Amino acid sequence: MTRFREHGEDEIRQWADQIKNGDNRMIARAISCLESGDSRGEALLEKLYPRTGQAFLVGLTGAPGAGKSTLTDRLITHLRGEGCKVGVLAVDPTSPFTGGAILGDRVRMGRHALDSGVFIRSMGSRGNLGGLARATREAARILDAAGFEVIVIETVGVGQSEVEIMHLADTVALVLTPGSGDAVQVFKAGIMETADLFIVNKAERAGAARLVRDIEEMLSLAKGEGEWIPPIIRTEGKTGRGTDELWGGLQKHRRFLREKGQWEERRRTHLQREVQTIIEETMRAHLLQEMNSPSFRKDLDRMQIRQESPRRVARKWLNRLLGGGEEGGGT
Ligand SMILES: Nc1nc2c(ncn2[C@@H]2O[C@H](COP(=O)(O)OP(=O)(O)OP(=O)(O)O)[C@@H](O)[C@H]2O)c(=O)[nH]1
Ligand SMILES: [Mg+2]
Numbered sequence: 652m653t654r655f656r657e658h659g660e661d662e663i664r665q666w667a668d669q670i671k672n673g674d675n676r677m678i679a680r681a682i683s684c685l686e687s688g689d690s691r692g693e694a695l696l697e698k699l700y701p702r703t704g705q706a707f708l709v710g711l712t713g714a715p716g717a718g719k720s721t722l723t724d725r726l727i728t729h730l731r732g733e734g735c736k737v738g739v740l741a742v743d744p745t746s747p748f749t750g751g752a753i754l755g756d757r758v759r760m761g762r763h764a765l766d767s768g769v770f771i772r773s774m775g776s777r778g779n780l781g782g783l784a785r786a787t788r789e790a791a792r793i794l795d796a797a798g799f800e801v802i803v804i805e806t807v808g809v810g811q812s813e814v815e816i817m818h819l820a821d822t823v824a825l826v827l828t829p830g831s832g833d834a835v836q837v838f839k840a841g842i843m844e845t846a847d848l849f850i851v852n853k854a855e856r857a858g859a860a861r862l863v864r865d866i867e868e869m870l871s872l873a874k875g876e877g878e879w880i881p882p883i884i885r886t887e888g889k890t891g892r893g894t895d896e897l898w899g900g901l902q903k904h905r906r907f908l909r910e911k912g913q914w915e916e917r918r919r920t921h922l923q924r925e926v927q928t929i930i931e932e933t934m935r936a937h938l939l940q941e942m943n944s945p946s947f948r949k950d951l952d953r954m955q956i957r958q959e960s961p962r963r964v965a966r967k968w969l970n971r972l973l974g975g976g977e978e979g980g981g982t
Contacts, residue, residue: 682793717826741806823847828851
């Protein structure tokens with residue numbers, strides 16, 4: 652944080668202007684900074700933050716190979732037809748690749764590569780999920796500031812990772828496929844509740860109708876009066892069939908949230924969660940550092956010979972972490 656000053660204000664301002672003008676190369680550089688922890692990323696975000704909050708953030712999740720990228724590609728084409736700028740962040744928590752495109756996505760969405768109204772980026776984790784979620788959220792903000800109106804965040808899998816990533820989306824769509832046993836998995840993992848839309852992709856396959864019925868059944872158990880009832884949308888990524896309905900469903904959900912006052916509420920919840928996460932991660936890092944100190948090892952010794960209790964030691968270190976000073980062992 653103290654390195655802020657090293658990069659001139661001018662450099663950051665200029666860079667921010669280039670991003671606001673939609674310069675995709677500078678956007679890419681900014682995201683790289685955020686991924687690597689380069690302090691210019693944080694400085695840029697400070698500058699750009701007032702400009703953000705405009706984009707519609709769509710989370711697209713589902714099992715590997717469900718067709719998320721194919722559908723995203725269809726959605727891009729559809730939205731470009733309406734003159735809408737689209738950003739895509741393909742997040743793969745299991746992949747160590749960052750900075751470029753994961754090969755498959757380059758193939759799947761590559762035809763938009765020369766369109767400056769489209770920005771596609773793959774983001775992988777270098778082992779730390781929290782870091783990936785943060786970088787993704789911040790990358791979305793860069794795109795938002797650059798005037799991308801719809802930002803699709805594609806993430807793979809079923810588990811903690813995409814639940815975390817989904818906490819940054821306004822609308823979450825879950826992609827399921829016939830015959831994969833997905834629906835049951837999803838139900839068990841409690842992911843049902845986080846989905847605002849269900850997409851049954853590969854709908855040309857036998858078993859699609861059955862999958863729709865299964866989802867309907869689960870939904871009827873789960874949802875209460877007056878709440879948003881997630882639509883089930885059949886798509887065929889391969890042919891593009893259902894893309895209109897998919898975009899229609901996303902828009903409808905956005906309208907619903909706005910009309911019910913849930914749009915701002917959801918975003919406030921996300922902001923609170925974001926701050927909480929930053930504080931928790933920072934505190935944890937400090938704590939682990941403190942626990943490596945000779946002073947903490949002395950406390951360990953004292954606890955072991957029963958001179959001090961764990962609670963008392965914990966309180967002492969908590970006070971220190973919270974800036975309560977060196978109260979010693981007397982509290
Ligand atoms: N039969 C059929 N195949 C489809 C359909 N949509 C996509 N696929 C194929 O399914 C495969 C996986 O599609 P992707 O779009 O890469 O799936 P993904 O969910 O992005 O996969 P990961 O990013 O690896 O998790 C590709 O070979 C697609 O061509 C569809 O509607 N029907
Ligand atoms: Mg994909």
